Amino acid sequence: MTDATATLIKMEGVKKVFLTDEVETHALSEIHLEIKKGQYISIAGPSGCGKSTLLSILGLLDSPTGGSYTLNGQSVANLSISERTRIRNREIGFIFQAFNLIGDLTVYENVELPLTYRGTSAAERKQKVQHALERVGMAHRLRHYPSQLSGGQQQRVAVARALVGDPLILMADEPTGNLDSKNGEAVMELLRDLHRNGATVCMVTHDQRYANFAERTIHLFDGRIVEETQEAHVGA
């Protein structure tokens, strides 16, 4: 049983400044954000507003310039690289716009990758990979390479890879961006099913149709949260 009201992510005053050739670019400013376990949250906004930067920081792919960030009760803003890597591996599942499957690994090997890095035994890996692929309906393509799959199928495999390690939260960065509408819908349905089964999902999208799948939507503009909306129909 998970405590549905427990706070999973808490950001206070997070900012991100990029320094390029002596030019300061404020990508994020004064981000205050709280995500509870089991929530489905989308981050929306126009291109260049800082959505992906925020998701990168949430996913520990990047670190904030300032502010505090607590993940599952642990401050993670200033962790070492190896500690961040360990947390990413165990507690976060990523889904990318461009799928980012490794072309030279089979479907099975791609999904197995997070468990390999975690040091999971081969037998357990096999069982978990099989289960994850079954959840996304790709168990019949174990030996295929990504290039042998359609875009939608590739993204399903990417979702399976994100799920396989039972992460605390799924981070999805424009998961439908490289898909046609039919496949995009299918992937969104998949995320909704996962959420219904208890998964915490945090998704970046610029498409309002898909933002509406989430129960909360954070609107970013020029690196600041300008609005937050609640969707009534989530789970319907």
Added chain:
Amino acid sequence: METIWQDVRFGVRMLIKHRIATIVCVVALGLGIGANTAIFSLAEAFLLHPVPFENSDRIVALVDSHVASQDGGAGFGPQDLNAVAPATYLDWKKEAHSFDDLAAYAWDEVNLTGDREAQKVQDFKVTANFFPMIGVQPLLGRTFLPEEEEPGRNQEIILSYGLWEQRYASDPNVLKRVMKVDGRSFNIVGVMKKGFDFPMPAEAWIPLALDVKERLRRDNRWLWVLGRLRPGVTLAEGAAEMQAISERQAEIYPDTNKAWRLQPQPLRQFITGTLTRQYTVLLMVAVGFVLLIACADVANVQFARVTGRTSEFAVRTALGGSRWRVVRQLLIESIMLSLVGAALGLFLAQWDIQMILAHMPPDVARFVAGWKTIRLDSNAFLFALVIAVFSGVISGIAPSLVGSRASIAETLKEGGRGSSVSRTRHRLRGALVVAEVALALVLLVGAGLLVKGFQGLLNVNGSYAPQTLLTLNYSLPEVQYAQAAARLNFSEQIMRRLGSVSGVQAASMVTHVPYADGGGINDREFSIEGHPLTQRGAARTAIVETVAPNYFNTLNIALRDGRLLSDSDGAESPQAAVISESLARRYFSGENPLGRHIKTGKAEAEGKWMTVVGVVNDVRYSWIVKDDIPTIYRSFRQAPPFYTTVVLRTAGDPLKFVSAARAEIAAMDANLPLYNIKPMDKVITESIVGIAYVATMMAVLGAIALTLASVGVFGVMSYSVSERTHEIGIRMSMGAQTGNVLSLVLRSGMLLTVLGLAIGLPVAFLLARALSSLLYGVQAADPAAFIGLPLLLFAVAGIACYLPARRAAHLDPLQALRHD
């Protein structure tokens, strides 16, 4: 372990996927590892196993070298190591406590006759304790007994395995046989084991017997002394004790010992010799350079592959793969590449070794310490494995560290098509090209200088047209030719008979032709009347040749002053001598040598003074010694020799006259064995075969380095063009012409080349200075090497840059703009 296996499997997949890159890397590494393994095998043979018996670690050679004096006497060349006199050896035996035994040996050549065909063999006179001291047992029979060191009781002989096999068809009853050695009967008492030929190139051993007179001599240095260190005594301790003894002897016997300094050295070092060691080290450094260039090539290929796989590494890192795991994955791929390269390298090394062994003349090979042990053994396999892992790590470490450092967020955001171009990566790849060019230049210059020096060695002898000279040796047995008149008569008849053979333009004789005995120098002490040595114990030395008067004309040695020797310089005439210009220069500086009197040996020694009647041009005697060597020529009529070299000037191929020469000499003495029958040009090439090998190997390594460096430049520029395709598209859309794009690419490639040349030139100059001190004909500031070879490298690099530049210049601007 399981995850390593996963990395290995994935690595195999990657290597198969990028076949062209894999083949380029495997070939480059194969060449580098192969060359290193082959040279390692040579080094192992020359430096670690030069003696054909085990446990030589405690054996020390006690050799003397000259001390330079103001009288002009000094040793010649870098291998100035000399034997010691019998009395010195006997003193050492009594006084030395650091050694549990001292043994002596002396080189000899004897004629075997009697039970089989006459045969000349290399034998060594050894003390009875020689074999026990080095710990060698015979295959058959026994070694020598102490009483066999007594003069008159030294009528025993031990055969080498090769001589036993060749002369007696491996007869197991050979020990019952008696053979004639220089006309005297010797009992065969032993046969040594196969492969044992120490001291090289021994074919037989007889006891060293010193008579009372000889045991007291301190001026006749002909014994080589070995000592075995007592357990617990170091070489330094033993050497210190021996040097103290030697210094005491120099004080007591200054006339004979003052001008010498004892140089104890480990037997292995003594046997290998300074030059072999230096050239082996030179080749090891050269192949090391080739391997580094190959590694730089592979690193550049790896950089390109890593760049193409940036998104893969970002995904791995995003999913929890640590940076170390990514680095490990790449290093495993790199090491696998090297291991495949090592497999190819082992084949190449085996082929190299076969080529090296096949092209060495047997007459030379038997004088090269360790030659018989050259092979690709288990140590060579282990060495190949170690350098493969080393190569894999050094060629893979920089690409893997840089590749694993890419920004994950940036890379993933760009949808897996690779992150923005890293400046670090560019700089590193540029640095690798610069290093490749610099290393290749150093190797090329080294190779060029050695090849030129080798050609110089051949050309310097052109004046006497060695290709139409036939040389052969004989040594008259002491028993039969004890009387000078008998020797003179024999020599005169030989000259007359051979001179009348149809097609022989001149028949002459000399003690040693230039470059005989591999170019070793046999100099002897001599004195000048009225010109005593200013320093006690010092000595003047020169090569002393006993020649027929027509020798000078036969070898086109020009007269500089006075007259040549003539037929009238006979036994009853005043003793005459002709000297070389270098002797006149060195020992008669500012004086006219003509009419002065000289004598071999010390002034007070027995023997007549010779009057200097002429001065002739110098002849080059050795490739080792850069300076001309003072030489004294005297007539065979005034000192009829036992040992001589017959020289025939022939019309055409000298080998056509071998049978006629044999027949004429056999008609005089059917039992006299002839040996070293070869054209003079072969004598020269065999004496410089070592440097020919080194020069050839350096030339091949230089060519490999040039090829690998140009492949490196081509690879980097090709990749640079593909990376900059979009930029080139923008430039073209803004009006850049074909020439502009061409020069853009060429400029960046040639800048790296010029940087490499600028770094390589000073290093090459230092190498050239080292080589010039080693070898005749090599100039440290050789313009051809320092202008021509950099230009060659520049031109080849230019072509390597031009090909990708031309591709860039012919890009379709529209497609280039769409390029990711």
